[in-house]
Amino acid sequence: MTVILKGADTASAIRNNLTEAIHAYHLTPCLAVVRVGCKDSDLAYEKGLASTCAKTGIELKVFELPETIEETAFEDAFQKINQDPAIHGILLFRPLPSHLDEKRITQLIDPSKDVDCMNPVNLAKLFMGDTDGFAPCTAEAVIRILDHEGVSLNGAKAVVIGRSLVIGKPLSILLLSRNATVTCCHSRTRDLAGECRGADILISACGAANLVDETIAKGLDASCTAIDVGVNFVDGKMCGDFDFDAVSHYAGKVTPVPGGVGAVTNTVLAAHVVLAACRMAGYPDVKL
């Protein structure tokens, strides 16, 4: 009997911890969302985030800047937010319009407010195993689900499909730091089914519908936990990278799309904001 791992369960458990911490440490955490223009996808994400913040007790401040804003004006506005002691975390929607120097801007953000791991300083901390930074939220969401569901990472054989800078690579590093044996696969992998065979944990983050098909799925054991990070649209319907029927037929535990990892990502962002607020309030050792 396959267990469907709902992201909402993990998200709700995290939110409870956050609300408790906010009360225990008398925090007034505040997240600034910086948005240039108003793309539909950004607005949709912002809406979900607003709901998570409201449920948790985090203030959300949205800074909408005109799409034609010049570099210096953008930097001035951004630095004001960056230096505001009442703001604990900053989320900047990217990609920025092409006339803005995104690489330069990602390095401006105060690493202690960089709740979505935009600044290379936080990527380096992740790589070095320094836990006082922030990991990319989606990568961490995968780990949060595994932890919440009691899946042991220690010594586990984990296979990650995808090597992006925001998910595949940081997730591989996070799994490694938790003592998993990690194989990172991608579009050039010669024998994907062979690499996935016998995995204790299989994660796909490619953005390719049906990439993990029957051929791969049949190599999975009932002891396998399969996490689908893909977001694709086929005939207008959202789906992940898994052929869900095939994977759920073989693997013992599987996340759906929608309703899996995506339901946890913005809660991880909220957790980072509360963590940042704890650290700024003089509680550097709080774990959330």
Next chain:
Amino acid sequence: MTVILKGADTASAIRNNLTEAIHAYHLTPCLAVVRVGCKDSDLAYEKGLASTCAKTGIELKVFELPETIEETAFEDAFQKINQDPAIHGILLFRPLPSHLDEKRITQLIDPSKDVDCMNPVNLAKLFMGDTDGFAPCTAEAVIRILDHEGVSLNGAKAVVIGRSLVIGKPLSILLLSRNATVTCCHSRTRDLAGECRGADILISACGAANLVDETIAKGLDASCTAIDVGVNFVDGKMCGDFDFDAVSHYAGKVTPVPGGVGAVTNTVLAAHVVLAACRMAGYPDVKL
């Protein structure tokens, strides 16, 4: 018939390129070695480095600082070297004496002179696939040997044993950026022999003599290239992580210890110094 891959061949080919570049671009590359105290192991490495620099045409300046030097005095001395336009690369021997704040000091080094990837900025570049930084020399030495010997990385199944910050992790990232499918194993890996079976490229960087023994070796094919990064001493004799007889019996190509990767590491450092000199002289696109 197993091919023994001698590091000296790769090192000599790199040195020839460096000498050519030094002449072609009229460079006077200079490496500063900063040493606090005079540990035997540091002096031994320095001696090898001096020889490589002399063969290549790189000036070597050694700054020996007293072991009792205070933080501010150290930082003053270090910043003077850091800011000297005639110095293109800096190697700081670590670990530093415990009264010095090593973490802080590694962040002081100008990333463009950080030829041994000490500054987290360069680690982040490595992670992001940004090739204008410098990779850790030993990790890059492995890639250099594979390239020199014509071993294809594209789509190859690579297994790295070891997850240190200076070798295992950066090497995994370098292999991934060259399109290898990478499995990173370590002390918690449950079935090491299983993970290594059928590898096109097997690399061990654990510092454990005979870790890669007959049990693991017999799973390797004649098409496997095995690279031993371990440095161990057994009964006063230097050896790597491989049971060399076993590995060379099965794998088609294998590096010895000594005379393998170790013979290439300081040549990679020299390459970084020449590269840094090229960049500072206004030739940012030179590849060496």
